[in-house]
Amino acid sequence: MDYIDQALDKLREWVDKVIDALFGPQPQPEHEPIPIPVDDRRPRR
Numbered sequence: 001m002d003y004i005d006q007a008l009d010k011l012r013e014w015v016d017k018v019i020d021a022l023f024g025p026q027p028q029p030e031h032e033p034i035p036i037p038v039d040d041r042r043p044r045r
Helices: 002-023
Strands: none
Touching: none
16 A cells, blocks of 8 residues: 555656646745734833
8 A cells, every 4th residue: 555655646746747847836825924913002101
């Protein structure tokens, strides 16, 4: 069974390379910015 899984993985890699060569690399989604908490409270005097 491991041999079949390895063969399928190699086949998927090969198909990805062929598709990339024919159509260009697949666009990667843009990373969402991580919100940074900011303490806006002003100190009272």
